[in-house]
Amino acid sequence: MSPSDGLVARRRASPFAASALWKGMKRWLYVFHRWTGIILCLFFAIWFLSGLVMLYVSFPSFRAAERVETAAPIDWGRVHVGPDHALAQLNLPDFPGEMRLDMVGGEPLYIFVTADGRRAVSALTGQETGSVDASRAGVIATAMVQAPVASIVAVDHDQWVVTRAYKALAPFWRVRMADGAATDLYIRQRTGEVVQNVTAHERFWNWLGAVPHWIYFEALRIFQEPWRQTVLWTSGIGMLGAMAGMWIGLLRVRLKRRYKSGSVSPYRGWMKWHHVVGMVAGLFLISWVFSGWLSMSPWGGLRDRGHRDAASLYADARAQFPATDLPGLARRAQDAREVRFGWLGGRPVITLWGKGRPQLLDGVGAQPMAIDQAFVVAAARHAMAGAKLTAVEHLDHADRYWYATGDPRDDNRPLPILRLKFADPAQTWLHIDPATGALLGQTGSGARSYRWLFNALHSLDFPWLLIWPPLRHILVWLLSTGGLLIAISGIVIGWRRLMKG
Structure with a gap:
């Protein structure tokens, strides 16, 4: 055989080799999806059902x-x-x-x-x-x-x-x-x-909600890293299995040249339900599992890095607190349920908390104290030394990064606030109460990305859905029902497969 004949033979063989490789890849794709589904579809069903419970009953907490x-x-x-x-x-x-x-x-x-x-x-x-x-x-x-x-x-x-x-x-x-x-x-x-x-x-509904949703069982949860790794690997493998299923579904669907039955899917019964609903709701399922996986901070997650924590510096505190006019404080704080003491911009301050908005007092004379925006900005600049202040915004309405979802135990975002933006490595934003000077929140670019990659994808707290909460709940129910159908059909298919041996 001449060299030219060998070259022609290799060229003829290469399409067959590529075809064999592609068939092998598809075979392993099917195997991977099948067995991850058999193992994890029950988890998916539990996660969707428990997620709906969490929409109405959150995990217990006792916040300020x-x-x-x-x-x-x-x-x-x-x-x-x-x-x-x-x-x-x-x-x-x-x-x-x-x-x-x-x-x-x-x-x-x-x-x-x-x-x-x-x-x-x-x-x-x-x-x-x-x-x-x-x-x-x-x-x-x-x-x-x-x-x-x-x-x-x-x-x-x-x-x-x-x-x-x-x-x-x-x-x-x-x-x-x-x-x-x-x-x-x-x-x-x-x-x-x-x-x-x-x-x-709360105890009853959390056993149907947050506990199974987060795999939050006490025997596992007391060990922080083993619990974290359990959630990471379970959701991570489930995410890859769902992506494999989405790929298979796209390979098998026919929109123009349909199958003999006239259907876009070659399957029947539970397999057809799994295929068709997977094509409709599969992308949501993948995004939901991805965002849950991301919440476990794989490879460090989206932690803010750069400038030191402004929360520990903003008050500019001294080691002690000066003597306070206690009788004067008692007169002005008759209805207070909590009194907080601290430093703000190098000055001792007292904040009265009770019904309604908090009230700021001078830390020595216990007299009502008014602060202006210039004072707040100066204190923040001092705390963020070396970082350029790029913007000062007065926010009197919720926006994409300062908003409430309606959960009375989790939401603590009063209005109006001041938002100060700094050009430090973390691109820090400080959210400050203009009446008391209290630092209400600190976020960097990582936290703002997390807001979209976790909160928005996992809880659907998009701004346009928060305007009318019933619409958000309806959408969550519809998408969760789709995800639940994928999971239940996968459980049935997997069970039948196991029974066949």
């Missing part, structure tokens, strides 16, 4: 807004110790990350969040609280819920206080109340703070 809402007004007749003496009692090298005055079981208590944990000093005696026994926990719980105690149990963690944040606060007293809601209050044994509250309604 709810803490203030449920708190009793400060009993100023029992406040004998000023904030300066209370803080000095702890002998801290730096000003605490948070310092506030609350009513805890009928006693005014200064709560401090420090680098070494949370500590408390009685505003009545000036002594640091060492521990809270079960009897005292019952008093605290009764004062908050206005109902008798049914039981008190000591816990380090359980299903509702299982994350790392709660681990730093443990141990707790879990106090079951004899109220109509069968409320459980979790009271920190060291300081007496209520850190979580869960009703029977």
